[in-house]
Amino acid sequence: MKQLLSPALVKQSLAGHSWLGVALGALMYLICLSGTLAVFHHEWERWQQPDILEGEMLAPEQLQLAYEEVVSRMDAGVQMVIIGLPVADSPRTALVTGERAWFANRDGSLGAEIHHAWAELVTDLHVALHLPELWGMVVVSIFGALLCGLIVSGFLAHPRLFRDAFTLRFKGQARLEQADLHNRLSVWGSPFHLMIALTGAFFGLAQLLAVLVAVMFYDGDNERLVADLFGVPPKLEQPLQPAAVGRALAQMPQIAPDYEPFYITVENPGKADQYIIVGVEVPGRLIYAEQYRFNAAGDYLDHAGFSDGQPGQQFVFSLFRLHFGHFGGLPMQLLFLVGGLALSIVSVTGINVWLHKRKQRDALNHWWAGIVWGTPLALTLTALTDLLLGSATVALFWLTLLAAAVAAQWINDERRSRRLLQLLTAGLLLTVVGVHVWRYGVWTNGAAMSVNTALLVTALVLVCWAQLSYRRTATAVTAADYQAGSA
Amino acid sequence: MITPLPVSLLMLAALGSAGGVVCLWWSWRAREPKPRLLKPLGWALLMLACLPWSRALGVEFGLAYALMVMTLAAWLLVIATAATGPAAAPEQVAQRLHWPTWRSLVRHTGLFLLVVPVAGVASALACVGAVRLLPWQPANSLTVVIVLQPLIWGALAYWFTAAPRIRRPLAASVLAGTAGAALIFL
Numbered sequence: 001m002k003q004l005l006s007p008a009l010v011k012q013s014l015a016g017h018s019w020l021g022v023a024l025g026a027l028m029y030l031i032c033l034s035g036t037l038a039v040f041h042h043e044w045e046r047w048q049q050p051d052i053l054e055g056e057m058l059a060p061e062q063l064q065l066a067y068e069e070v071v072s073r074m075d076a077g078v079q080m081v082i083i084g085l086p087v088a089d090s091p092r093t094a095l096v097t098g099e100r101a102w103f104a105n106r107d108g109s110l111g112a113e114i115h116h117a118w119a120e121l122v123t124d125l126h127v128a129l130h131l132p133e134l135w136g137m138v139v140v141s142i143f144g145a146l147l148c149g150l151i152v153s154g155f156l157a158h159p160r161l162f163r164d165a166f167t168l169r170f171k172g173q174a175r176l177e178q179a180d181l182h183n184r185l186s187v188w189g190s191p192f193h194l195m196i197a198l199t200g201a202f203f204g205l206a207q208l209l210a211v212l213v214a215v216m217f218y219d220g221d222n223e224r225l226v227a228d229l230f231g232v233p234p235k236l237e238q239p240l241q242p243a244a245v246g247r248a249l250a251q252m253p254q255i256a257p258d259y260e261p262f263y264i265t266v267e268n269p270g271k272a273d274q275y276i277i278v279g280v281e282v283p284g285r286l287i288y289a290e291q292y293r294f295n296a297a298g299d300y301l302d303h304a305g306f307s308d309g310q311p312g313q314q315f316v317f318s319l320f321r322l323h324f325g326h327f328g329g330l331p332m333q334l335l336f337l338v339g340g341l342a343l344s345i346v347s348v349t350g351i352n353v354w355l356h357k358r359k360q361r362d363a364l365n366h367w368w369a370g371i372v373w374g375t376p377l378a379l380t381l382t383a384l385t386d387l388l389l390g391s392a393t394v395a396l397f398w399l400t401l402l403a404a405a406v407a408a409q410w411i412n413d414e415r416r417s418r419r420l421l422q423l424l425t426a427g428l429l430l431t432v433v434g435v436h437v438w439r440y441g442v443w444t445n446g447a448a449m450s451v452n453t454a455l456l457v458t459a460l461v462l463v464c465w466a467q468l469s470y471r472r473t474a475t476a477v478t479a480a481d482y483q484a485g486s487a
Numbered sequence: 488m489i490t491p492l493p494v495s496l497l498m499l500a501a502l503g504s505a506g507g508v509v510c511l512w513w514s515w516r517a518r519e520p521k522p523r524l525l526k527p528l529g530w531a532l533l534m535l536a537c538l539p540w541s542r543a544l545g546v547e548f549g550l551a552y553a554l555m556v557m558t559l560a561a562w563l564l565v566i567a568t569a570a571t572g573p574a575a576a577p578e579q580v581a582q583r584l585h586w587p588t589w590r591s592l593v594r595h596t597g598l599f600l601l602v603v604p605v606a607g608v609a610s611a612l613a614c615v616g617a618v619r620l621l622p623w624q625p626a627n628s629l630t631v632v633i634v635l636q637p638l639i640w641g642a643l644a645y646w647f648t649a650a651p652r653i654r655r656p657l658a659a660s661v662l663a664g665t666a667g668a669a670l671i672f673l
Contacts (some may be wrong), residue, residue, distance in 0.1 A: 012647070012651065014643050016648035016650075017645075017648075019598065020602070022604075041652050087617050126519075144637055145607070145610075145637035145640040145641055146641060147641070148555070148641025148647075149640070149643075149645040150641070152641055152642055153648070153649060156649075162612050165511070165514050165515060166561075166564060166568060168566065168569035169569070170571045171574070172574070173575045174574060174575070177574075182622055183505070184562070184565045185562065188565070192558055198634060201637035201640075202634075205636065209611055209629070210629070212611060212612070212671055213615055213628065213629050214626065215672065216616075216618075216619055216671045222541070222653060228625055229629070279586070284547065286548070291584060308623055309574075309626075310626045311630070312625050312626035312627035316629070316630065319633075320548070325512040328551065331552075332548075332552070336555075338562075339555065339573030342562070358579065358582050359579060360582040361580070361582070362583060362584040363584040364583070364584065371571055405638065432492070471600055472573070472574050473574050475573060475574070481584060
């Protein structure tokens with residue numbers, strides 16, 4: 001590798017890598033950290049409302065009752081009703097229409113309203129950086145594309161990347177420690193990082209690219225492109241009646257005996273052209289779902305063909321599960337947790353290396369420490385306010401982040417501000433678990449108990465990290481002060 | 488319908504992935520003359536492990552697991568063999584923040600405009616235009632665009648930020664974008 005790349009190219013690549021990294025690093029960190037948490041969004045949702053009835057699929061009659069109840073409460077102009085069916089990682093029946101959503105009770109009545117404010121705050125941070133959704137998704141997708149640039153420039157800027165593939169020095173200069181950590185996590189994680197970058201770029205950019213593709217292949221008719229990808233909606237003219245979702249679901253064991261239904265949607269509910277879609281998970285496949293379509297009376301029409309359609313269709317329908325690690329069960333989710341944390345660390349250590357390379361330390365060092373350690377603090381604080389007050393506001397998240405950066409500048413010592421923020425986050429995590437147990441008890445559901453355990457472990461790790469890291473660097477600083485005094 | 492996982496096949500696959508990484512590590516840490524076979528054996532094991540992974544979980548899940556387990560095994564080895572010791576004293580001098588000059592701000596803003604809108608539009612036009620030349624269904628062509636466009640955008644962004652002068656990447660972007668636009672709109 002070293003022979004292949006000229007020193008001039010390496011130097012230029014390093015300059016390009018640094019520019020891109022510094023430009024993107026802070027927001028990339030927020031996107032990666034929130035994305036790591038979003039991998040477990042079903043678990044967070046079950047943790048946020050652990051008192052909801054969990055269990056088997058409702059009987060078709062009860063499901064029909066719940067659907068009709070939702071239709072009676074539905075606002076005018078709603079174009080779709082979504083029914084989330086119970087599956088292993090989310091064993092609840094949920095009905096969503098417009099801005100409102102409820103869980104269903106076993107008898108088919110509607111239960112509690114769905115309230116996942118904090119989980120949505122985390123997801124919105126990842127998907128759109130809390131910007132208006134359409135623009136935010138494009139902005140986040142641009143980060144995906146530029147992450148590709150960072151990966152390319154990273155390989156070209158580090159000719160010893162493969163030679164040092166296993167080198168990690170946690171000793172000596174902080175710059176070398178950070179660089180080693182950055183390079184080792186990057187080089188081995190590059191297949192995962194590239195996959196995340198490409199699939200992440202899709203969500204926002206696909207809509208823009210589709211406009212160009214439609215111009216080229218469909219004379220600018222976007223609807224034909226959508227129809228080619230998602231299938232043509234059935235053309236129906238039916239008497240007005242509530243869609244027979246229960247009847248449609250009841251037929252699934254005969255239509256697709258090997259597949260498990262996990263959602264139902266009713267398109268154009270209450271209208272003459274309404275129809276029902278039953279989405280099923282296809283075992284061993286990355287596609288989000290295969291869809292089976294029914295008319296309003298619940299008569300089977302056809303299936304969309306995402307599992308056996310054009311390769312391009314199958315690819316597009318695989319991107320969601322691939323990006324969020326929603327395939328292959330809990331082990332894959334845990335691998336995505338590790339991979340996502342690693343990418344977050346790569347974002348942070350990249351900026352750390354740049355900061356350490358400078359001759360001086362200034363406010364940038366403090367602000368950066370505030371942002372890095374203020375983010376988990378802000379996320380934990382919003383989780384706590386959601387638990388206590390039923391509200392997790394975007395403003396509180398960003399104000400906490402700002403306050404952490406300002407506090408770090410005021411403390412004027414990165415080590416102390418870092419330790420303070422870590423200990424504060426640990427304390428808040430313990431409080432969150434305490435409040436959760438106080439409100440809902442210890443023995444709730446498996447996901448909620450696992451989340452509480454994970455939060456306790458995270459708090460413990462943060463306390464140990466804060467103490468060990470502070471002591472380790474304190475020794476070095478004392479030695480430096482001593483040398484400065486002697487000089 | 489839940490089918491039981493073939494545990495022995497999964498263990499074989501995990502051993503293959505981890506074993507491949509261990510061989511690479513062993514070859515890396517061995518002193519000269521390094522054993523010749525270890526490195527190819529490591530890569531071969533990593534490739535071969537894809538077979539039991541795919542057999543046990545299907546091709547799509549299997550390949551994903553093969554890559555992720557390789558990554559995890561390498562990171563664990565890196566951490567387990569890390570050299571640890573006391574931290575060195577910081578060398579930097581504390582100073583007040585120097586705000587960037589106007590000239591520097593203009594330069595970076597210009598670079599941002601090249602990296603984001605210019606490279607973005609050029610890569611989109613070039614990629615969409617290029618797929619017109621492929622004899623494929625539009626849905627399949629869209630897939631190529633989805634994969635290729637972020638890669639080209641990233642590569643252009645890198646070129647803009649790494650090049651000592653922006654003339655070449657700018658000329659390449661304009662040319663590629665114009666050619667793509669001609670294929671799309673004409």
